[in-house]
Amino acid sequence: MDQQEEKKRALKGTLGSFIAANRLFGKGEERYFSPERGGTFRCPICGRKLGLFVKSDGYSDPWGINSFGHCPHFGHGGEYSSDIFGMYAAVYGISEKDAFSRLMKEEELTAPGTRRRQMQIAERERQEYGAAANGFIRKNMEKLDSLGYGKRMLPEGKALLEKRGIHIDSMSQRLRGLVSYMPETEFLSKSGSAYKAEGIVFRLGQDGSSFQIRKTHGGSYVSKDGSDFRFISMGPADCFNAECIADASGAPIFITEGPFDALSVIEAGGRNAVAVIGAGNHSRLIEAMRKRERPAVAFICFDPDEAGKNGAAKLYKELMAIDGITPLPFPLGGSCHDFNDLIMADRNSAEERIALASGIASSISAGYLSKRGAFRLIKALRTADAEGKGAERCSEMLSWLRGEWRKRKKHA
Ligand SMILES: [Zn+2]
Incomplete structure (x- = not known):
């Protein structure tokens, strides 16, 4: 067996530890599951019950999860392969191809999230x-x-x-x-x-x-x-939800200060929101953005205080230097201190702002809107915010943008 094939087989043997490390269990199921023998667990996407029963405790055995039940994602006719590559792809929301290349690149053979992590902690200490x-x-x-x-x-x-x-x-x-x-x-x-x-x-x-x-x-x-x-x-101030940076859907990436704001963006309909821990701490984020394979619009959604403004200006420059990334400031609006304030104050308006930002991003990607045009819209919205008319203006802009899309579609 060549080295590549051997590594692939050995990686397949880490499926049980990966399921356990990611706690993909329903109530009480964790107790009956062991990485060595298997048991039942939940599909990371739909939550349906799946089974993993290990045929052999040797690493060379390619463990499968076909043996018990199936859902649209795993098992017979499922969207993902019933092995570590498919499971990793589903858990992290990436393609199976990316999961494969990422896992094969790992130097140490360990279940992602288990032994490697223990070693990292010991080493850091x-x-x-x-x-x-x-x-x-x-x-x-x-x-x-x-x-x-x-x-x-x-x-x-x-x-x-x-x-x-x-x-x-x-x-x-x-x-x-x-x-x-x-x-x-x-x-x-x-x-x-x-x-x-x-x-x-x-x-x-x-x-x-x-x-x-x-x-x-x-x-x-x-x-x-x-x-x-x-x-x-x-531990190190790494990003929260950095996995979303690899998303290939074309949706914009919202970058916030802190996990509460990232979760608030997602609540308001944003697909991808990643948080840095502190407005001035970008190195891990930039590293991940550089690895992104497709172009993306990234909205910087920092707090409008001194630290947030300085951090946003620095991040804007850093993102500009990455090929394929178009950074834009996110207009938070009114007297909100952060995005969480916005969903708390006016959820509908928060959703409209996210919809507008997503519309701006797709219009840029489709070539319907220039970066300059996007800046003009954001500036106009900020002016309206200062006059207390931000919510109305945002709705108008959203209808205008949607109208433009309809027109283009008709002529296409
Ligand atoms: Zn499923």
């Missing part, structure tokens, strides 16, 4: 704190990993998210896997002393290898007290 580190990063990360994500989200967490206008049940399975609620939990500091925290937990990075926690207390969000006391970060 060694790098940051030397050989004498007391394992506090690993212990803290294990606690965060073991929280219930997605369907296992606690009702307290759901209620807290709903307070911010975010509905976890209407999110995709992949997004739900990135959000959790942590009841009061004890963490270790590097000096070995303990501290307690509770809050909404966001997994960051491609394999969820770091976290941002928005602190809450007794069913409320902890408010700002001068410093950035509202957040706890664990």
